[in-house]
Amino acid sequence: MSEKALMKGNEAIAEAAIRCGCRHYFGYPITPQTEIAAYMAKRMPKIGGTFLQAESEIAAINMVYGCASTGRRAMTSSSSPGISLKAEGISYLAGSDLPALIVNVQRGGPGLGGIQPSQSDYFFMTRGPGHGDFHIIVLAPATVQEMADMTRLAFELGEKYRMPAMLLADGTMGQMMEPVVLPEEQTDPAEVMKGKPWATTGTEMKRPHNIVNSLYLKPDELEKTNLARFERYAKLEAEECRWEEYLMDDAEICVVSTGITARVSKNAIAECRRRGVKVGMIRPITLYPFPKAPLAKAAERVKGFLTVELNMGQMREDVELAIRCSKPIAMCNRVGGMIPSVDEVVAAIEKEAK
Amino acid sequence: MAIVFQKPKSLTDAVLHYCPGCTHGIVHRLVAEAIDKLGVEGRTIGIAPVGCSVMAYDYFACDMIEASHGRAPAVATGVKRSLPDRVVFTYQGDGDLASIGLCETVSAACRGENITVIFINNAIYGMTGGQMAPTSLVGQVTQTSPYGRDPATQGMPIRICELLSSLDAPAYLARVAVNSVANVRKAGQAILKAFTNQVEGKGFSLVEVVSTCPTNWGLTPEKACQWVAEKMIPFYPLGVYKDKDAEAAKEAAK
Numbered sequence: 001m002s003e004k005a006l007m008k009g010n011e012a013i014a015e016a017a018i019r020c021g022c023r024h025y026f027g028y029p030i031t032p033q034t035e036i037a038a039y040m041a042k043r044m045p046k047i048g049g050t051f052l053q054a055e056s057e058i059a060a061i062n063m064v065y066g067c068a069s070t071g072r073r074a075m076t077s078s079s080s081p082g083i084s085l086k087a088e089g090i091s092y093l094a095g096s097d098l099p100a101l102i103v104n105v106q107r108g109g110p111g112l113g114g115i116q117p118s119q120s121d122y123f124f125m126t127r128g129p130g131h132g133d134f135h136i137i138v139l140a141p142a143t144v145q146e147m148a149d150m151t152r153l154a155f156e157l158g159e160k161y162r163m164p165a166m167l168l169a170d171g172t173m174g175q176m177m178e179p180v181v182l183p184e185e186q187t188d189p190a191e192v193m194k195g196k197p198w199a200t201t202g203t204e205m206k207r208p209h210n211i212v213n214s215l216y217l218k219p220d221e222l223e224k225t226n227l228a229r230f231e232r233y234a235k236l237e238a239e240e241c242r243w244e245e246y247l248m249d250d251a252e253i254c255v256v257s258t259g260i261t262a263r264v265s266k267n268a269i270a271e272c273r274r275r276g277v278k279v280g281m282i283r284p285i286t287l288y289p290f291p292k293a294p295l296a297k298a299a300e301r302v303k304g305f306l307t308v309e310l311n312m313g314q315m316r317e318d319v320e321l322a323i324r325c326s327k328p329i330a331m332c333n334r335v336g337g338m339i340p341s342v343d344e345v346v347a348a349i350e351k352e353a354k
Numbered sequence: 355m356a357i358v359f360q361k362p363k364s365l366t367d368a369v370l371h372y373c374p375g376c377t378h379g380i381v382h383r384l385v386a387e388a389i390d391k392l393g394v395e396g397r398t399i400g401i402a403p404v405g406c407s408v409m410a411y412d413y414f415a416c417d418m419i420e421a422s423h424g425r426a427p428a429v430a431t432g433v434k435r436s437l438p439d440r441v442v443f444t445y446q447g448d449g450d451l452a453s454i455g456l457c458e459t460v461s462a463a464c465r466g467e468n469i470t471v472i473f474i475n476n477a478i479y480g481m482t483g484g485q486m487a488p489t490s491l492v493g494q495v496t497q498t499s500p501y502g503r504d505p506a507t508q509g510m511p512i513r514i515c516e517l518l519s520s521l522d523a524p525a526y527l528a529r530v531a532v533n534s535v536a537n538v539r540k541a542g543q544a545i546l547k548a549f550t551n552q553v554e555g556k557g558f559s560l561v562e563v564v565s566t567c568p569t570n571w572g573l574t575p576e577k578a579c580q581w582v583a584e585k586m587i588p589f590y591p592l593g594v595y596k597d598k599d600a601e602a603a604k605e606a607a608k
Contacts, residue, residue, distance in 0.1 A: 024436055050435045054428065061457070062425035066401075066432025070421045074432065092422050125593035199431070200417035202440050205396035209366075211411045213420040 010174040018033035021074040021189045021332035023049035026063035031115045032171040033105035036077040057082040061089030062271040069099040069212040071199030077103035091130025095214030099158030103167045105174035108337040116337025117171030122314035126288045137165035138287040140258040144178035172260035242285035253281030254298045257308035265308045268345035292322035299323035309333045364395045368412045375575025377532045377570040388546040390440035397439040401426040405447035406480040424455020427462035449479045452488040465558040466523030470548045476565040484570030488512045511602045519526040525557035527596040530588040531564040533582035
C-alpha cells in the first residue's frame with residue numbers, strides 16, 4: 001500500500017528512486033541537494049544497493065555511465081556547478097543511447113554563484129547539457145509529490161527513448177517539506193533489465209559482444225546515428241509533452257512558470273482573480289520537450305503572456321518560439337537566489353492586463 | 355598436425371589499426387591470453403580509453419564499453435558495482451591514465467576497486483600525433499616539447515607504480531615491458547596475475563607495460579625496443595611494486 005510521509009523534496013526523490021528499482025547511486029556533495037546523497041548512504045547498504053561517494057562529479061557521472069551500460073537503473077544528483085562538470089559524461093550517455101537519471105537541484109550562478117534557489121540552468125539543460133547535437137528529457141517538479149512521481153517518470157521515459165532524463169528542480173523544491181504519497185515498491189530490480197538487449201553484462205558465450213560506444217570515425221555513420229536519434233526526439237516531442245493548465249478557460253493573461261515560481265504565481269493569480277483580472281497559468285512540466293502546442297493555442301485567445309522565472313528570461317525565449325512572437329510577453333523575474341513575492345507577481349500581472 | 359600457436363579466442367578477427375612495430379598488439383594478445391586461460395570471456399567486460407587503443411572495443415571479443423578520456427576507472431567502478439561477479443578491466447594509455455584521468459586512477463586504486471587496469475606507458479601521446487605525455491622522459495623531443503622536456507617548466511615524468519604503491523588498498527602493482535621475448539613472457543605472467551587477483555576477489559591490480567611508439571618516436575621498431583631498454587627502463591624500473599599475496603606470505607613466514 002502507498003504510504004503518506006512528510007519529507008523534504010530531496011529525500012522524496014531518493015526514496016522514490018529506490019522504490020523504482022534503482023540500486024546504484026553515485027554522487028558528490030554539493031548544496032542544496034546533499035540530502036539525496038545522505039539518504040542514499042543510509043538506505044542503500046540496507047537493501048543490498050550501492051551508494052558511492054565519488055571523487056568528483058566527473059567520476060560520479062562516469063560511474064553512472066558504467067552502471068547504465070549494464071542496464072541497471074543508475075542515478076546521480078548535483079546542483080548547478082556540479083552539473084557543469086557532469087556535462088561531458090551526459091554527452092557520452094546521450095551519444096551511447098544510455099538511459100540514466102540525473103537530478104539537478106539548481107542554485108544561483110554563474111561560477112560558484114550562491115546556494116539559494118535558481119532556475120538559471122534552463123538553457124544549459126534544455127538545449128542539451130554537453131557537446132554535440134543531443135537532448136535529454138527535462139522534467140520540472142513543483143511539489144514534493146511531483147519530485148517523487150517524476151523520479152519514476154524520468155526512469156521510464158529515459159528507458160523508453162534510450163536517453164538520459166533529468167529532474168530539474170530549483171533549490172526550494174529540494175529543501176521544502178510537504179506530505180507525499182510515496183510510490184509503491186512496484187519495480188523488481190530484475191524487471192528493469194527486461195528489453196535491454198544492448199546491455200554489456202557479459203556475453204555468457206551466447207551472443208556476439210555488445211559495445212557501448214559513441215565513437216563513429218566515418219562521418220556518414222555518425223550522421224546516420226544523429227538522424228536516428230533525432231527521430232526519437234521527434235517522437236518524444238509529439239507524444240510526451242506534459243503541462244498543467246490553471247484557470248485558462250477565460251484567461252486574458254497567461255502566466256508561464258515552473259517550480260517554486262509557479263506556486264508563487266498561483267497565489268498571485270488567486271489575488272488577481274479576486275480583483276477581477278482574468279488571468280490563468282500554463283505550467284510546463286516537461287521543459288524538454290517543451291509544451292509548445294498549448295501555448296500556441298493560448299496565444300490565439302489571450303492578450304499577452306507573463307513569464308515568472310528565477311533567471312534572466314531563459315524560458316521566455318521558448319515561449320516566444322512557441323507562440324512565434326504573436327503576442328507580447330512580459331517577465332517577472334528575480335535572480336541570484338531571490339524569489340519574487342506574490343505582490344511582485346500581482347503587480348506584473350496587473351501591469352500586463354492594462 | 356598439432357596446433358602449437360594460435361590467436362587467443364578472446365580476440366575478434368578484426369584487423370588491428372595500430373602502426374607497424376607498435377606493441378599494442380602484443381599487449382592485446384597478452385590480455386586475451388589471460389582471459390582465455392581463466393575461461394572468463396563470457397563474463398568479462400572491458401573498458402576502452404581515449405587514445406591509440408580507443409578502438410580496443412572492436413578487438414576484444416568480450417562485452418566492451420568505450421569511456422571518455424581518462425574516466426575508464428570510474429566507468430569500470432560503475433560496472434563492477436553493478437555486476438560484482440563479472441571480470442572488469444580497463445586498458446589505458448599514459449595520457450589517459452596518468453594525466454587527464456589521474457584522479458580517477460588514484461581514487462579507484464585507493465578504494466581498492468576489484469578491477470584490473472592495464473596501463474600502456476609509451477611516453478607519448480600517440481593518437482594525436484606525438485605530444486608530450488606525463489611520462490615523457492627528461493629531454494624527450496615531442497611536438498609539444500620541441501626543445502626536449504625541460505623539468506624546470508614541464509616537470510618531471512610521473513612514475514605511476516611508485517605513486518600508487520604508497521596507497522594501502524591496491525593488491526598488485528607491477529611494471530613490465532614488451533621490448534624482448536623474455537620481457538613479453540614476464541608481462542604475460544603479470545597480466546595473468548592481475549586478472550587472477552580479480553577473479554579471487556583480491557582487489558585493485560594494475561600492470562604498467564612499458565611500450566613503444568616507433569611512429570612518434572621516429573625510430574624503427576627494432577630501435578624503439580632498444581630505446582625502451584636504454585632510456586625507458588632505467589627511469590621506469592621493472593618489477594613488482596606491491597603484492598599483497600607476497601606480503602601475506604612474508605608475514606606468515608615470520
